[in-house]
Amino acid sequence: MTKFIIRRVIQALPVIWLITVVSFLLMQQAPGGPQAVFNQNPHITPEQVDAWLQRWCLVRNADILQTIQEYLGWLGVYNCTGGGFLSSQGLPNFLPAFLGGGTNGVIHGDFGFSISSGQPVLSLIAQRLPATAILMGTAWILWVVIATLAGVLAAVKRYSLIDQVITILSYVFYSLPTFWLGLILIFIFGVELRLFPAQGIINVRTSPAPFGTDAYWHALFANPWPQLVDIGQHLVLPVTTLIAVSVAGDSRFVRSAMLESLSQDYVRTARAKGLPGRTVIFRHAFRNALLPIVTNIALEIAFLFGGAIATETVFSYPGMGLLFYDGVNERDYFLLMGILLIASLFIVFMNLVADVLYVMVDPRIKYD
C-alpha cells in the first residue's frame, strides 16, 4: 500500500508542476501585469515597490528569459536577489532553508503578498480557511448523506411514486444556477420570512468579536453554544445553496450505480440464498455500488470549490471564495496564484485519496 501511494504521489508531481505553470502564466499574461496595480495603489511606497519587484524578479515589459526567471523566482528555484540558482549561502536555492536553500517562492512556503492589502498571501488564506472549511465540510457531509439516501431509495423503489418525486426534484435542482438559487433563498427566507440570516457567518452585532480573530476563538471556547448556534443559523442558507445542485446530480448518479448493481447476477444469487431484502440491498448491492460512489464523492470536491465562490459571493460569506472574488476584482496576482495553487493541490490530494479508497473497497484491484 505504501508503495502504491508513493507511486501515485510521484505520478502527481508533473501535474502539480503544470499547475504552477498554468497559474503563473494565467496571471503573467494578464494585460497590465502586477506593476500596473502597484502604480495604482497609493498605500505602497516606491521603496516597497522596488524591494518587492527585486525579490520576485519582476521587471517591466519582461522578455521570455525574464518571464522564466520570474516564474522560477515565484516557484522558489531561483534566487532573485542575486545568486541565480544558488541561495545566499551558496547552495542550490530549491533546498529547504534549514539545509542552506533560499527562503523565497512557493516551495519555501512564501506565496508572496497581496498587492491590495500588502499582507502575506498565506496569512490572508489562513484567516479565511476556517470559514470555508466549516462551509464546505458541512456541505460535503450533508451532500454525501442526502444524495446517497435519495439515490438508494429511488433505485430500490424504482418506478414508484417516491422514485418519480426524487427524479423530478433532482432534475429541477440540477438545472438551477447556484448563485440564483442563493438569491432566491435570500429573498424568501431572509427578506420575506426572516427565518434565517442571509449575510456573513456570524451576527456582527451580537458576536463578542469579529469572526476569525483570536478574541473570537477565545469567546467561542469559553462559551461555545451561543456562537455555534449563531454559525449554524448562518450556515443554513449557504449550505442549502451550495449542495442543491450537487445533491441533485449525485442522487441520479447513486441511483444508476445502485440500479446497475441491483441488476447483477450476484444480487439474484443473494436472493436465491434466502437473504432478506434489506440484507440483499445493503450487504450485496450497495457494497458494490459503493465503488463508483466513493470515487465520485472524493472527485467532486473540486466541484464544491466552484460552488463555494458562487455561494460565498452571494451570501457575503467570509471564506476563500470571497477572498478569490475580491482578488479577481483587485487583480491581486499573488493572492490569486496562491489560492489557485492551494486549491489545486487539495484537489490533487483528494484524487489520491479517491484512488486509495477505490483500491481499499474493491478487492479486484491490485495496488502493487
Next chain:
Amino acid sequence: MALPDMQSPSALQLGGPGDGAGTEDVEVALESLSQWQLAWRRFKLHRLAAVGLCIFGFMVLMAIFGPILDPYDPIFIPNAHVPGGDPPSLAHLFGTDDVGRDVFAMVVNGARISVTIGVFSMLIAGIVGVLVGAVAGYVGGLVDNVLMRIVDVFFAIPFLFVILVASRFFGQGQLIPLILIFGLLSWPLISRLVRAMFLSLREADFVEAARAVGVSDFRITFRHILPSALGPVIVAMTLIMASNIVLEAFVSFLGFGLTEDQTSWGNALSNAQTVLSQGNWWWAFFPGMAIALTVLAINFIGDGLRDALDPRSRL
C-alpha cells in the same frame, strides 16, 4: 457490442417491436437499421427529451426572432417609472427595473447572447476535445502522455476560478473573447472521453476485424472508432452547453462578463442582489427562470440522447 444473452428472462422482456418472429429475429431486424436511425427512433420515444427539445427550440426561436417582435428596447428607458421598478403588469409582463427597463425585453434579448455563448462554446469545446482526444488515442506514447497530463491539470484546477480570472483579465467585456474562453476551457472532458473510447475500442472485435482485412490505422480511426465515440461525446457536449450558459450568467452577474450595454441573462441579474433585499423579486426571478428552464431543457435532451445513443439500451 455483444448482443445480450438470450437465455435470460431479461432478454425476453426487452424483446422489442418488429415483424420478426421471436426475440432473436427482433434482434436481427433491429440490427439491420442503421445505428443513427435506431438512435433517432429511441430519441423520439423519450418523453422528457421531447419536452426538452420543445423548450430549447422555443428559446432558440426567442433568441432569433424575439428582439424583432418585442415592443420594448431592453436598453430604451421610458420616461415614466417608479423608483425600484414596476411589479409585473399587463403592460410589462415581467415588470420593470429601477430605470424603467422592461424585464421581459431583457429576458427575450438575453436569450440571444446566452444561447449564442452556450452553442458556440460547446462547438469549440467539441472540436478541440475530439481533436486532442483523437490525437492522444491515435498517436499514443509521449504525445498521449503530455496531452493527458495537461487534461489532468484542467481537472485539478477549480474550473470556476479559472473562468473568473480569464473572463476578467481576457474577456474585455465582449462576446467573442468570452465564447473563446468558455470553449477553450471546457474541452478536456471531451478529449478524455474520446481517448478512453480509443483505448477500449482499439481492442474491440470490429476494429480487430477491420485491421485483419488490411484497413489502415487512419481509416480505422475515422471510419470505425470516432463514430462509435460520438454518442458519449454528444451527451458530454450538451452538458458543457448547459454549464457554460450558467457560468456566463454567473460571470456576468459578478460583473466580470459582458459590459452593461449588452443584455445577457447574467447581466439582467447583475443588480439582483441589492434589489432583492428591497423585495423587488421580479428582477431576479424571471431571468433566472429563463436560465433554469433552458438548462433543464438541455439536460432533458442530453438524457434522451444518452439513452438513444447507448447501443445497449433498447425499447
Next chain:
Amino acid sequence: MSEPGVPPPEDVLLEVRGLRTEFRVLDGIVPAVDGVDFSLRRGETLGLVGESGSGKSVTSLSIMRLIERPGAIVGGEIWFEGRDLLKLSEGDMEDIRGNEITMIFQEPMTSLNPVFTVGEQIAESVRLHRHASKKDAWDRAIEMLKLVGIPSPERRVKQYPHEMSGGMRQRVVIAMALACDPKLIIADEPTTALDVTIQAQILELMKRIQAESGAAMLLITHDLAVVAETVQRIAVMYAGKIVESGAVEETLLHPQHPYTEGLLTSIPSRVARGQRLNVIKGTVPNPFRLPKGCKFEPRCPYSFEPCKDNDPPLESIGNDRKVRCWLHGLPEHALPVTVAAGTTPGGAS
C-alpha cells in the same frame, strides 16, 4: 395431477400446476410461462429442455419466486412439501430459498459477489438458515469446498471470486447450493458457460453429489446430450408450455411430439455421415404474436387442420408419458391420410 388446491401425494416433492408468468413490457404482455405443469418426486432428477426463450429459465425463477418487475406470476400453484409456494409470505419464502430449494446459475463469472471471499459467501447461507456460529459456518464452507473437489480448500476459502477460474467458481456455486442440505436443487444451464472439458467434470460432480445427498434436481438446459447423461425424466418446453414429458430414455428414443423429434434429428452426431442435417424450419414465435392454435403449428411438418385453430391439451399417453399434440388427441378418422398410414413421429425414427 390432483385437483386445484389439493396437495399432491406425499412422494411428490414438487408439483407445478398451470403456472403462468407474464412480462408486461412497452409493447404488451409476454406470456413467458403459459400454463406449465410438471412434478418431481423425492430424489428424482428432471430435465427441463427447450430452446432459448421457451420459458424454462423463467419457470425456474418462478419456482423460487424470484421473478422481478416487469415480470409477475399471474396464475397456477407450486406445491412443495405440502405447501403452495405461491401462497407463502415473503418471509416464509426466504426460509425456503437457499435452504430447502437452492439454485445453481448459468454464469459462474457473474453469479458470485466480487467483493466477498468465496468462504464468506458460502458461510452466509449457513449462518442464515442453520443459525450456525461464525466459526462453524466457516468450517462448513471449507468442508463444502472439499466436497466439490476444490484442492487446498483452507487456502481457497479466503480467496475472492476473481482469483478463480470459471470451473472453480462453478464448483463454489455448487458448494453454496449444497451447504444447507437442500431437498431440491434447481440448476439453470449449469455447464453452458464452461469449456467442454470442464463441462464434463461439473456434470459428473453434480451427478455424484445428487446421488450422495439424495436431493431432487431440476436441470434446465438446451443441451439434449447433457440431459441424456444426467436425468431420469425429461420435460420439453416450447413457447412457454410443456409439449412432451416422460422417462428420459423412452422419450429420446421414441419422441411423440414433432418438436422433440425435430430437436433430436438436428443433433449432428445422430445423423449418419453424408446425410442432410435436419433443421427445424422457422424460429420461435414472436411472443407478441403467438399462433392461435398449437404454438408449434407454423413450424410443424405434420400440421393439419385442427392445429391451426385449437391448442392441443397435454394428454397422458400411458407409461408415465404425456404429449401436447393433436396427432395423439384426435379420433382416428380425423387424422390426415399420411398420419393415419403410420408415419407418426414416433414411428418414423
